[in-house]
Amino acid sequence: LGSGTLDDVRRMLSDMPAADVAYLLESSPPKHRHVLRKMLDDELAGEVINELSEDLQADFLGRMDAEEVAQITEGLDDDDVADILQQLPDRITNEVLDSMNQQDRARLEQVMQHADDTAGGLMNTDTITIRADLTLDVVLRYLRRHEEIPEMTDNLIVVTRNDRYIGLLPLRTLLVADPAVSVREMMITDQEPIPATLPDDNVARLFERNDWVSAPVVDDNGKLLGRITIDDVVDVIREDADHSLMSMAGLDEDEDTFAPIRRTAPRRAMWLGINLVTAFIAASFINLFQGTIEKVVALAVLMPIVASMGGIAGTQTLTVLVRGMALGQVTATNQGWLINREFAIGLLNGVTWAGVVAIAASVWFEDWTLGLVIACAMVINLVTAGLTGAALPLLLRRMNIDPALAGGVVLTTVTDVVGFVSFLGLATVFYG
Amino acid sequence: LGSGTLDDVRRMLSDMPAADVAYLLESSPPKHRHVLRKMLDDELAGEVINELSEDLQADFLGRMDAEEVAQITEGLDDDDVADILQQLPDRITNEVLDSMNQQDRARLEQVMQHADDTAGGLMNTDTITIRADLTLDVVLRYLRRHEEIPEMTDNLIVVTRNDRYIGLLPLRTLLVADPAVSVREMMITDQEPIPATLPDDNVARLFERNDWVSAPVVDDNGKLLGRITIDDVVDVIREDADHSLMSMAGLDEDEDTFAPIRRTAPRRAMWLGINLVTAFIAASFINLFQGTIEKVVALAVLMPIVASMGGIAGTQTLTVLVRGMALGQVTATNQGWLINREFAIGLLNGVTWAGVVAIAASVWFEDWTLGLVIACAMVINLVTAGLTGAALPLLLRRMNIDPALAGGVVLTTVTDVVGFVSFLGLATVFYG
Known part of the structure; x- marks a missing residue:
């Protein structure tokens, strides 16, 4: 794009299908986008904006007045126009509707009655x-x-x-x-x-x-x-x-891959803040065992292993459940079976890897007590991870909270706390 | 399903569309599945098996001989029959092909020439x-x-x-x-x-x-x-x-939500094993600083915070990149821009939360040096997380390794190691 005159680019764009232009915009850093956008004629611009992710749509629409919106939406399907209008401030939406003829307006108001995420919001009225x-x-x-x-x-x-x-x-x-x-x-x-x-x-x-x-x-x-x-x-x-x-990474699904820093940084900062709070909660549990750590510093070396294995095992279970729920496979009749299975898998894999970890830790620090403690903590944490990973999303769904979004944060808090407390707690008992 | 005689169930199944029966099978625990499967007549069974996930298909097909396979696949589209045959042992595939007439066989062999995951493997030959x-x-x-x-x-x-x-x-x-x-x-x-x-x-x-x-x-x-x-x-x-x-949770996308324990546990165990190795690598870096931790036990309390924040920030970046790559948005011309952006976001959010963490840690342990150390470590780790989260998937793709699968493991290893080393290393310098 750097080379060639603007006229060349404009001619190239007008020959491309709208979806390809939209793709080009999505894959371009912000400053190129607005240059490209200005080169589109009204009809193409409407189709292109329709193909963009919500994030980018909002960005472009935010810079238009009612007249421009009315022009570019002229050739689009009802459901697409409704989607675009619903993103605009009420004042502009009303101006756009006022500028339409009676029939178009009635049809659009029909579609706009329905929420965006229902069948009514998806439909077109172009039936035969x-x-x-x-x-x-x-x-x-x-x-x-x-x-x-x-x-x-x-x-x-x-x-x-x-x-x-x-x-x-x-x-x-x-x-x-x-x-x-x-x-x-x-x-x-x-x-x-x-x-x-x-x-x-x-x-x-x-x-x-x-x-x-x-x-x-x-x-x-x-x-x-x-x-x-x-x-x-x-x-x-x-x-x-x-x-x-x-959601599992605390991101919005409309997140634009090439969003500018000033938009992306604050969104992600919020998620980091939430996780910072949970990390401090986990740390406060470690704090209870300062005395034991002072006596056996090897505990500080090994404790992240127990917590991290719990986090990994729990995330696997959580992911299976979140996907199963998204596909509509998880129902009231089979959720008990799933929790039982995840408990059994947690126990089985807990025992398997506890053995390996016990030997590795004992040899490394030449201390068999340490091996026993980490093995027990590992089994406890992997079973907890399986149970939490399975039960938590079901619980969150019942509370109308999105399991994909909240699940990961709550899960790792649980596996961190249980990991640290079981490991350091058992150590306190064994090392008196 | 518990109530009602088997005949009632059979009648009910034969009235349901194949996709609904498949859905019922997917949502049932293993022992119910085989009872249900046996109740389907051949034509319905073919359509149902075609709708199942690969994992379940393999399970059902594994129990059939060539004649049964030939019977149930009779009414299916070419591409679907080809998919099914490609999952069977060669011996059975050949027997099934032998049992077909010349024309059907030639058409199928045509489709089977093409790999499953190409346009040729997706196509039907029923053109007009x-x-x-x-x-x-x-x-x-x-x-x-x-x-x-x-x-x-x-x-x-x-x-x-x-x-x-x-x-x-x-x-x-x-x-x-x-x-x-x-x-x-x-x-x-x-x-x-x-x-x-x-x-x-x-x-x-x-x-x-x-x-x-x-x-x-x-x-x-x-x-x-x-x-x-x-x-x-x-x-x-x-x-x-x-x-x-x-993949980001180390699972197979064909993973069946209701797979039995003996199939699921070993698959997940492998992933846990890989993560165990990386956790030990991170622990071995902590081990270098035993002396410093012994002097200031608060370091052991706070070090997981630094590591976990890096992990979260890195996972966000990695997820954005993995999605962008799956949608085909990330190209050679824009990847430099992306890495720069993630560096800037890491720096910005690192500085933001470093301030908060510094104050919290200083107040908690009444030690301003500790606040300064954790603040610096947080900035270093969040910048590393941004850079690694952006550069790593691009690097893995160039090496033909799946970024969604390998990315998370490598990323958290990096953020753990950098988090522990920067925090404990700086502490060693400051506390002499």
């Missing part, structure tokens, strides 16, 4: 609906009157006179079936419509399990509101999976 | 191809001669007489365009076909960026081999995202 009593031949002629069929249309939606959902007519059926038969005879009725209030991760699971390309969305009375398409579901899947990974 | 010189009317009549059009068909693929890919004709164009015009006039030619050797994560990124439902796959000479559909791509996206999360 038909009646069940038509023949396929009539449907084919009806379609020919359209300028174009919306992208990702794999099914026509069959509704009653009152717009209630009855079934789906796949295009691939329409193309091979006898044109003389009625829609009613050929339609699929076993695909349940999605309620507008369903959380988006459940929507994603339905799409994954049933291999849908699109699915109809209805209100409480079964009235058709719109449809959800796989491209938006893929984004939900990506975000959900990112959420677990990023 | 047409010639460019036909009119749309002829195409419509040609389609009517099909019993059915394969699922997820959004485009017909336009090829030359020699089966070379030229373009795509969307069904949604076919349904609205003038039947008298030719395929050539209406086809899309700007969608590049996917080379069979493209790695599957790149395929996923192409689908995500371009919102494709299906895409054609070609060989080196541009000859059409098959097509990839979004349902298989969604699985790749899910697996890739899982990979980062699970």
